[in-house]
Amino acid sequence: VAKNGGGNGYAFFRPHMHEDVSELVELRQALREAVETHQLQLHYQPKISGRTGQVNGVEALLRWIHPVRGPISPAVFIPIAERFGLINAIGAWVIDEACRQMGAWQAQGSKVRVAVNLSSHQLRNACIVEQVRDALQRHEVQPGQLVCEITESVAMERSQAAKGIIEGLSGIGVVVSIDDFGTGYSSLSSLRQMRVSELKIDREFVMDVHTSKDARAIVDAIVRLAHALDLRVVAEGVETAAQRDALIELGCDELQGFFFARPMPPQDLMKQGSPLMGAACSGSAEQALFA
């Protein structure tokens, strides 16, 4: 039925497909099994220091490797998980697995910050702060090593619950980052009150930063605002050297994107010559950074 999509291989799982009850039941079952049978994995994408070119941290990105259909994008299955009430279980697994991995890397001598993405549903779950604290303790990781990325639209919701959870997370020492910044509507006073530590400039502005006066002005304004409030600024979706140069010139603290490295399985991050091993990333694009 749904195999006639744009050839991206994701058609079957498109979230807004027709409301066929049996199909929904099947999807829910498939996702449940995915959780139970370890079809979910975290891949990690490096965040590079704009000043030194070193890897400052990584972002954990969820992957569903379906046994028949192959990899399925989180942009597709997270909304389904939210809709079927599976997101809290999946989110809890993400937090625990990211902390476990961070602990393992630390034991091998690589102290690297790991960022996880939190869904809006997790910000309605009062237990989340405790969940995070427990995971940090279980894997003996310092709270300041964990970053929680929350999209701007969710963080700035009027909901007191979400604000309370952001307070709680920063209260236990976790770094709170506002993801996709620039696409929502932030109240500047909220940014300060909520003890956020990082803004991630959305790819929409990064994409055009070197060609569009407007995009450049927006990035410039975000960087100045962030620095005036003592926040770190990360640019996401950096794909070219020209974008990188413009972003560094504008003062972005960290850069992340395919130009440096794609999200990859954890074992690849630790391979010889890989970002986490301290040496320059492999590949000519990455070499240029250190030239």
Ligand code: C2E
């Ligand atoms: P996000 O947190 O804004 O993550 C950035 C997305 O951009 C990722 O897509 C990443 O693979 C992609 N990306 C990174 N560099 C580049 C680049 O240079 N060019 C382009 N075109 N894309 C780039 P991904 O992994 O498909 O994730 C999509 C979204 O799904 C994420 O957006 C995040 O909102 C959500 N997500 C991913 N993992 C989780 C998770 O564990 N929990 C929750 N709740 N959401 C997640």
Ligand code: MG
């Ligand atoms: Mg993110």
Ligand code: MG
């Ligand atoms: Mg983002």
Ligand code: MG
């Ligand atoms: Mg984004």
